[in-house]
Amino acid sequence: MDEKYDVVELAVERTVGIKVTFADNYSAEIDLMTLRLICPCAMCRSLRERGKAAWPQSEGSQKLSIQDAQFHGSWGVNITWNDGHNAGIYTFQFLREIAESYLHSGLDLP
Numbered sequence: 001m002d003e004k005y006d007v008v009e010l011a012v013e014r015t016v017g018i019k020v021t022f023a024d025n026y027s028a029e030i031d032l033m034t035l036r037l038i039c040p041c042a043m044c045r046s047l048r049e050r051g052k053a054a055w056p057q058s059e060g061s062q063k064l065s066i067q068d069a070q071f072h073g074s075w076g077v078n079i080t081w082n083d084g085h086n087a088g089i090y091t092f093q094f095l096r097e098i099a100e101s102y103l104h105s106g107l108d109l110p
Protein backbone atom coordinates (compact mmCIF):
# COMPACT_ATOMS: atom_id res chain seq x y z
CA MET A 1 0.00 0.00 0.00
CA ASP A 2 1.07 3.55 -0.69
CA GLU A 3 2.41 4.99 2.56
CA LYS A 4 0.49 8.12 1.75
CA TYR A 5 -2.62 6.19 2.73
CA ASP A 6 -1.07 4.41 5.69
CA VAL A 7 -2.10 5.81 9.06
CA VAL A 8 0.42 5.71 11.89
CA GLU A 9 -1.62 7.62 14.42
CA LEU A 10 -5.26 8.43 14.91
CA ALA A 11 -6.29 10.72 17.73
CA VAL A 12 -9.95 11.12 18.52
CA GLU A 13 -11.18 14.16 20.39
CA ARG A 14 -14.83 13.26 20.87
CA THR A 15 -16.21 16.76 20.87
CA VAL A 16 -13.76 18.33 18.42
CA GLY A 17 -12.76 15.96 15.64
CA ILE A 18 -9.99 13.62 14.65
CA LYS A 19 -6.33 14.04 13.92
CA VAL A 20 -4.83 11.60 11.47
CA THR A 21 -1.12 11.16 10.92
CA PHE A 22 0.02 9.33 7.81
CA ALA A 23 3.20 7.32 7.30
CA ASP A 24 4.74 10.08 5.20
CA ASN A 25 4.36 12.43 8.19
CA TYR A 26 1.46 14.36 6.74
CA SER A 27 -1.08 15.02 9.43
CA ALA A 28 -4.55 16.47 9.21
CA GLU A 29 -7.20 17.57 11.65
CA ILE A 30 -10.75 17.10 10.50
CA ASP A 31 -13.53 18.64 12.53
CA LEU A 32 -16.68 16.81 13.62
CA MET A 33 -19.06 18.68 11.38
CA THR A 34 -16.98 18.04 8.28
CA LEU A 35 -16.61 14.38 9.14
CA ARG A 36 -20.32 13.99 9.62
CA LEU A 37 -21.24 15.88 6.47
CA ILE A 38 -18.97 13.69 4.36
CA CYS A 39 -20.10 10.44 5.98
CA PRO A 40 -19.38 7.84 3.28
CA CYS A 41 -22.24 5.48 4.11
CA ALA A 42 -24.88 4.69 1.49
CA MET A 43 -27.61 6.55 3.32
CA CYS A 44 -25.74 9.83 3.70
CA ARG A 45 -24.42 9.53 0.17
CA SER A 46 -27.93 9.20 -1.18
CA LEU A 47 -29.10 12.20 0.87
CA ARG A 48 -26.31 14.27 -0.66
CA GLU A 49 -27.16 13.06 -4.12
CA ARG A 50 -30.66 14.37 -3.58
CA GLY A 51 -29.24 17.70 -2.45
CA LYS A 52 -30.05 17.18 1.20
CA ALA A 53 -27.66 17.65 4.08
CA ALA A 54 -26.46 14.39 5.58
CA TRP A 55 -26.70 16.02 8.96
CA PRO A 56 -28.60 17.08 10.98
CA GLN A 57 -31.44 14.68 10.36
CA SER A 58 -33.91 16.47 12.57
CA GLU A 59 -34.61 19.72 14.36
CA GLY A 60 -33.16 20.04 17.80
CA SER A 61 -30.54 17.36 17.35
CA GLN A 62 -28.19 17.13 20.27
CA LYS A 63 -24.75 18.55 19.90
CA LEU A 64 -22.62 16.38 17.63
CA SER A 65 -19.95 14.22 19.16
CA ILE A 66 -18.11 10.98 18.51
CA GLN A 67 -19.11 8.12 20.74
CA ASP A 68 -16.66 5.57 19.46
CA ALA A 69 -14.09 5.08 16.73
CA GLN A 70 -12.78 1.66 15.74
CA PHE A 71 -10.21 0.70 13.18
CA HIS A 72 -11.72 -1.16 10.28
CA GLY A 73 -9.05 -3.55 9.10
CA SER A 74 -5.88 -1.68 8.25
CA TRP A 75 -7.48 0.68 5.80
CA GLY A 76 -10.18 2.63 7.54
CA VAL A 77 -11.99 3.76 10.63
CA ASN A 78 -15.60 3.25 11.62
CA ILE A 79 -17.08 6.13 13.58
CA THR A 80 -20.07 5.85 15.88
CA TRP A 81 -21.80 9.17 16.47
CA ASN A 82 -23.68 10.19 19.57
CA ASP A 83 -27.00 9.91 17.72
CA GLY A 84 -26.25 6.26 17.03
CA HIS A 85 -25.29 6.65 13.37
CA ASN A 86 -22.40 4.30 12.67
CA ALA A 87 -22.75 3.14 9.10
CA GLY A 88 -19.85 5.11 7.70
CA ILE A 89 -16.43 3.60 7.22
CA TYR A 90 -13.92 6.31 6.47
CA THR A 91 -11.06 4.83 4.51
CA PHE A 92 -7.66 6.36 5.13
CA GLN A 93 -7.42 7.18 1.47
CA PHE A 94 -10.71 9.07 1.69
CA LEU A 95 -9.57 10.98 4.78
CA ARG A 96 -6.33 11.88 3.08
CA GLU A 97 -8.11 13.12 -0.01
CA ILE A 98 -10.55 15.14 2.08
CA ALA A 99 -7.70 16.63 4.06
CA GLU A 100 -5.75 17.57 0.98
CA SER A 101 -8.59 18.92 -1.10
CA TYR A 102 -11.32 20.21 1.15
CA LEU A 103 -9.31 21.51 4.07
CA HIS A 104 -7.28 23.69 1.77
CA SER A 105 -9.79 24.78 -0.80
CA GLY A 106 -13.33 24.62 0.55
CA LEU A 107 -15.97 21.97 0.73
CA ASP A 108 -16.65 20.00 -2.40
CA LEU A 109 -18.58 16.95 -1.32
CA PRO A 110 -17.76 13.69 -3.02
Ligand SMILES: [Zn+2]
Nearest residue numbers: 039041044088
Ligand atom coordinates in the same frame (compact mmCIF):
# COMPACT_ATOMS: atom_id res chain seq x y z
ZN1 LIG B 1 -23.81 8.12 7.12
